[in-house]
Amino acid sequence: xxxxxxxxxxxxxxxxxxxxxxxxxxxxxxxxxxxxxxxxxxxxxxxxxxxxxxxxxxxxxxxxxxxxxxxxxxxxxxxxxxxxxxxxxxxxxxxxxxxxxxxxxxxxxxxxxxxxxxxxxxxxxxxxxxxxxxxxxxxxxxxxxxxxxxxxxxxxxxxxxxxxxxxxxxxxxxxxxxxxxxxxxxxxxxxxxxxxxxxxxxxxxxxxxxxxxxxxxxxxxxxxxxxxxxxxxxxxxxxxxxxxxxxxxxxxxxxxxxxxxxxxxxxxxxxxxxxxxxxxxxxxxxxxxxxxxxxxxxxxxxxxxxxxxxxxxxxxxxxxxxxxxxxxxxxxxxxxxxxxxxxxxxxxxxxxxxxxxxxxxxxxxxxxxxxxxxxxxxx
Amino acid sequence: xxxxxxxxxxxxxxxxxxxxxxxxxxxxxxxxxxxxxxxxxxxxxxxxxxxxxxxxxxxxxxxxxxxxxxxxxxxxxxxxxxxxxxxxxxxxxxxxxxxxxxxxxxxxxxxxxxxxxxxxxxxxxxxxxxxxxxxxxxxxxxxxxxxxxxxxxxxxxxxxxxxxxxxxxxxxxxxxxxxxxxxxxxxxxxxxxxxxxxxxxxxxxxxxxxxxxxxxxxxxxxxxxxxxxxxxxxxxxxxxxxxxxxxxxxxxxxxxxxxxxxxxxxxxxxxxxxxxxxxxxxxxxxxxxxxxxxxxxxxxxxxxxxxxxxxxxxxxxxxxxxxxxxxxxxxxxxxxxxxxxxxxxxxxxxxxxxxxxxxxxxxxxxxxxxxxxxxxxxx
DNA sequence: CTGTTAGCGCGTTCAG
DNA sequence: CTGAACGCGCTAACAG
Numbered sequence: 160x161x162x163x164x165x166x167x168x169x170x171x172x173x174x175x176x177x178x179x180x181x182x183x184x185x186x187x188x189x190x191x192x193x194x195x196x197x198x199x200x201x202x203x204x205x206x207x208x209x210x211x212x213x214x215x216x217x218x219x220x221x222x223x224x225x226x227x228x229x230x231x232x233x234x235x236x237x238x239x240x241x242x243x244x245x246x247x248x249x250x251x252x253x254x255x256x257x258x259x260x261x262x263x264x265x266x267x268x269x270x271x272x273x274x275x276x277x278x279x280x281x282x283x284x285x286x287x288x289x290x291x292x293x294x295x296x297x298x299x300x301x302x303x304x305x306x307x308x309x310x311x312x313x314x315x316x317x318x319x320x321x322x323x324x325x326x327x328x329x330x331x332x333x334x335x336x337x338x339x340x341x342x343x344x345x346x347x348x349x350x351x352x353x354x355x356x357x358x359x360x361x362x363x364x365x366x367x368x369x370x371x372x373x374x375x376x377x378x379x380x381x382x383x384x385x386x387x388x389x390x391x392x393x394x395x396x397x398x399x400x401x402x403x404x405x406x407x408x409x410x411x412x413x414x415x416x417x418x419x420x421x422x423x424x425x426x427x428x429x430x431x432x433x434x435x436x437x438x439x440x441x442x443x444x445x446x447x448x449x450x451x452x453x454x455x456x457x458x459x460x461x462x463x464x465x466x467x468x469x470x471x472x473x474x475x476x477x478x479x480x481x482x483x484x485x486x487x488x489x490x491x492x493x494x495x496x497x498x499x500x501x502x503x504x505x506x507x508x509x510x511x512x513x514x515x516x517x518x519x520x521x522x523x524x525x526x527x528x529x530x531x532x533x534x535x536x537x538x
Numbered sequence: 539x540x541x542x543x544x545x546x547x548x549x550x551x552x553x554x555x556x557x558x559x560x561x562x563x564x565x566x567x568x569x570x571x572x573x574x575x576x577x578x579x580x581x582x583x584x585x586x587x588x589x590x591x592x593x594x595x596x597x598x599x600x601x602x603x604x605x606x607x608x609x610x611x612x613x614x615x616x617x618x619x620x621x622x623x624x625x626x627x628x629x630x631x632x633x634x635x636x637x638x639x640x641x642x643x644x645x646x647x648x649x650x651x652x653x654x655x656x657x658x659x660x661x662x663x664x665x666x667x668x669x670x671x672x673x674x675x676x677x678x679x680x681x682x683x684x685x686x687x688x689x690x691x692x693x694x695x696x697x698x699x700x701x702x703x704x705x706x707x708x709x710x711x712x713x714x715x716x717x718x719x720x721x722x723x724x725x726x727x728x729x730x731x732x733x734x735x736x737x738x739x740x741x742x743x744x745x746x747x748x749x750x751x752x753x754x755x756x757x758x759x760x761x762x763x764x765x766x767x768x769x770x771x772x773x774x775x776x777x778x779x780x781x782x783x784x785x786x787x788x789x790x791x792x793x794x795x796x797x798x799x800x801x802x803x804x805x806x807x808x809x810x811x812x813x814x815x816x817x818x819x820x821x822x823x824x825x826x827x828x829x830x831x832x833x834x835x836x837x838x839x840x841x842x843x844x845x846x847x848x849x850x851x852x853x854x855x856x857x858x859x860x861x862x863x864x865x866x867x868x869x870x871x872x873x874x875x876x877x878x879x880x881x882x883x884x885x886x887x888x889x890x891x892x893x894x895x896x897x898x899x900x901x902x903x904x905x906x907x908x909x910x911x912x913x914x915x916x917x
Numbered sequence: 918c919t920g921t922t923a924g925c926g927c928g929t930t931c932a933g
Numbered sequence: 934c935t936g937a938a939c940g941c942g943c944t945a946a947c948a949g
Contacts (some may be wrong), residue, residue, distance in 0.1 A: 205726065207926060218936045223928060230928090235934060255701045256638045257926035260941050265635055274665070276864075281654045285684070300698055303682045305664070319679055322634045347584065430868045459868075466870035485655075486865070488836075489809045491845035586942060597920050602944060609944095614918060636942035639925050 168261035207517075208253050215245055222246075226253065227422050259324065268512055269302045269320030271313065273332035273355075279499050280331050283354055286505025287329060291512070299326070306332045313337050317344045327512045333357045334396055339390075346498045349515035353508040356398055363515070369399050372497040372530040373406030376451045379495075379532055381414035383477065385449045388416050391436055391461070393428035393453040400428070400453050403481065406453055419443050425457060433460020441468075448476060449538065455480035455487045458494055462537070475497075477538040493535035500528040522534040552573045565809055585630050585679060601625075605632065638703065647891055648681045648699030650692065652711035652734075657863045658833075658878055659710050662733055665884025666708060670891070678705070685711045692716050696723045706891045713775055728894035732887040735777055735904075742894070743904040744886035748778050751876040751909040752785030755830045755858050757876075758911060760793035763858065767795050768822070769830040770815055770840070771805035779807070779832050782860065786830055798822050812839020819855075820847075827855060828917065834859035834866045837873055841916070855915040860909075872914035879907040 212222045217238070225234045225242035234242075245251075259265040268291060284303070290470050291299040302325060304316040313332065317340055320328055327349040330341060338360050344350050345362060352364040373390075380388050390407050393400035411418055420443040425432035433452060437460070440450060442458045452458035458480030465472050472478055480487055480496040487494035507526050514524075591601045604613045604621035612620075624630075638644040647670060651659045670678040672805070681704060681772070683695040692711065696719055699707055706728040709720060717739050723729050724741060731743040759767050767829075769786050772779035789795055799822040806810035812831060816839070819829060831837035837859030844851050851857055851871050859866055859875040866873035886905050893903075 207764065209926075220929080220937080221935055224935090227928085233934070238935085252697070252701045252928055254639075254703060256635050256644060256703050257941090258928070259635045260639055260943090261926080262632075263941070275654065275660050276657060280656060285654070288684070300702065302679065305667070317629065321678065324630045324633060324635050375781065430864065434868055447933080463868060463870040489813055489842060491842040517921045568948050588942075598942090599921080599944075600919060603919090606944085612918070617919085636925090637944070639927085640942080640944045642925070 183415050205517050206249055207254065208251075211242075211246060211249065211251050214249075215242060224309045230274035250310060261522070264322045264326055266298065267300045267302055267317070267323065267325045269325040269328040270305065270321075271304055271306060271316055271320075271328065271330040271332045273306050273308050273334075275303075275305045279482045279501060280354065280503040282499075283331060283505040283508070286502055287353070287509045290506060299500045308332065308334060310336050310340070314340050319339070320344075321347055326363055326516050327351065327510060329353055329508050331355065333360075335398075336396075349512065350422050351511045351515070353504055354399070358398060363511045365511065366396075366525065366527045367399075367500055367504060368527045368529050369402035370406035372405035372408075372481060372532075373408075373451070374410045375497060375530070375532040377404075377410035377414065377416065378483075379452070379479065379534065379538065380449045380477070381410070381416055383417065383449070383538065385477065387419050387445050387447040388449040388451065389418055389420055389423060389440060389443070389447040390451040391433065391440075391453060391457050392424040393457070395424055417445075419445060419447055428454045428457055430456045430460040430463070433457035434464045435460070437461050437464035437468075450476065452478060452480050455482045455484040455494060455496055458496070458537075459486060459490070462490070462492065464496070473536065473538050479532075485532060487535075490537075492537050495535045495538040496533055497530045498533050499530055504527040541797065571782075585628055586630065587630075590621075590625060590628065590630050593628075594621060596621070627724035638747050644703045645677065646679045646681055646702065646704045648683065648695070648702075648704040648707040650683055650685060650695055650699075650707065650709040650711045652685050652713075654684045658861045658880060659733065661878075661880040662710060662884040662887070665881055666732070666888045667677070669885060669888035687711065689715050689719070693719050696720070698853055699723075700726055705895050706730065708732055708887055708891060710734065712739075714777075715775075728891065730887055732883055732889045737777060742890045744883045744890065745904065745906045746778075746879055746883060747906045747908050749785035749788075751860060751911075752786075752787075752830070753789045754784035754876060754909070754911040755860075756786045756789035756793065756795065757831070758776070758913065758917065759828045759856070760789070760795055762828070762917065764795065764826075764828045764856065766798050766824050767828040767830065768797055768799055768802060768819060768826040770812065770819075770832060770836050771803040772832040772836070773805060774803055782832050796824075798824060798826055804836060807836055809835045809839040809842070811838035813843045814839070816840050816843035816847075827828050829855065829857050831857060831859050834861045834863040834873060834875055835876070835879040837903060838865060838869070838917075841869070841871065841873070852915065852917050858911075858917050862912060869916075871916050874914045874917040876909045877912050880911055882907040 167250050208219050208222055212219045221234060221238065222242050223228045225239045226246060231239055250479065270284060270287065272281060272284060291301060302320060306313045306316060321344060325348060328344060329351045331354045333341065333352050333355040335357055340356050341350055342360065350362055356364050356366055390404060392404050395401060400418050408418065420439060423436060423439060425436055433456060439445065450461055452461055458478050461478055462472055465476055470476055482493050483496045483498040487496045511524055582797060587601055591598045600613060600617065601621050602908050603609045604618045605625060610618055649663060649666065651663060653659060667680050681699060681702065682734060685692045685695060700723060704727060708730045710733045712720065712731050712734040714736055717736050720729055721739060729739050729741055735743050735745055767790065769783060771783050774780060787797065799818060802815060802818060804815055812835060819826065829840055831840055837857050840857055841851060844855055849855060859873050862875045862877040866875045890903060
């Protein structure tokens, strides 16, 4: 089957993006040497640009241009097609590490996330990865690292990313103790914060308006006629949770709601801890009739404890979570929750990165996106 | 504060592993030029090895050796310390892309996963990443990509990995339609399969004995005295689920259990689909008294549906899942499930990769690890 | 033990 | 429109 221009044009991008299904049959790959005009010393089985050029009786430069996305117009149409056809048949793949060395750009961005098991982080990360793959003329590859909120791991990760010469870094794992490490990194490459910010650190960020989210929940409780309510706060070291708490408390005061017990917090925002903290809620006097859990995991722990002890939700106790996770939607009693603006946050983070890479403009471009309350059966 | 040898030795590995907290103060970094003996043309703010060498009145090679892990013994102790101290104070970071180009090795491995939201995959991946970071003298960086079981995405990912010259590829996302793409990739670099295998493709793999897992569940049902049971199968395209089904059915026959209804399968192994399929289970005649769900997500969907309709678990219906996810442990009715050997699978996969990279030995080294049944309250 | 030399595979001048 | 030459930052081979 001869290659037509249509397939070649597909391959043009396919060479970089690999949409092309046909990378040359194994026969082609085995026999590519026979295209050589002169015998040339071949090190491995991997074809490089020099060899490809020799096989075509062209100079490397011409081949380089023909294969490139932005400079292929500098090459005659006929030559360009000939080069691309050969590259395709022979399974040529440009060596991106070599290209990076020459260009001074690796077309990679480091992504730091605290917990790969967290659905919200993953959702934001997916958006970022999708954007990075297609944004503008850029085709960036993400390097992903998980910190589990450990400072040493974070520093290790930053060092690795910097050593690999990433073009930028996005952290979804910022916490106060990382301030210095991130600022040091920002001296070398653009650093963008997403989901989590750091007090007093002015880096371009893409955030959720957590305070507004907390406020919405309190307003909702007030509208439902509750008098005594409480909140189970996530780790207090994270600004995210502090903001949710502040918004909730503010509106409680404004609406005449009493927070009892107050100061409830879990060390990790997980279901088991939500389960455990339930006893403290029930021990309070007066006992609250509604709980705001700072995320869905905690909320689910509370609901499971509620079920275990034979109480009913929302009749005996209303519960609202945060993040709108998949699980919240499929419970027997669907969980009321605050929908996190994952798409907006991810998109803004990737836009910031693209802009900063193009023109090292470190302007003050933080955006804060609003969440929205989803009232379901649990409240 | 002067640098003592202890800190320098830490930095020795810290240079690569960044355990060192102190990367040189900002003043150090700003003034590093003054260490230069001659003025040298400096392009960016980033210090390279040539400049570092000139500042120290040494040759690049010496600096390179002094900083390396395996060849630093070729350098005099005094010089070595001097080099490392300077590198540390000046915040020198070796350019890994350049090193890779020269060495013909990038010290990266591509990891392909179908779904970043899947706890089991993530757990295996974490193990792999931890091993890769510390295994032997190797410090490999993983490149992670998600396919969502899409062939084109998989091909794209493979191409990107290969273009970035990864030293090996680990796929936790194999499915039958990817056979050709993976085999083509295996022509270039070692390819290892984990968690999922492909029928008829002989690549070194690290797997779970899914059939044994299914068998355990059937034996458990038989021991509990059930007569009519059923299973809800995951996507039939995946060998994983086919094996679980086969093991379960085999033991059912051997133990005289009837599968009604049979042939129940969901398109995606998710909680919502588990929820939906529940109606079909209840409509069966005779109605089964126990369900084997091919993973915990499906099982949880079934349990939620059970709750919604007022049935009791395990009295009216026993349920067993697969994977031992966090969620299975914290439900009001803790879920019986099959514990997946994530550590063993991950460890074997990373060992395979390390071995294959060292000595391109493509020997037949697949291992299959046994899962174990965890009986909890739901059965 | 250290310096010298020679590339790794590309992209980008500058000529023609 | 194409070819020749240079160098990105590093490590490996070979001398000394």
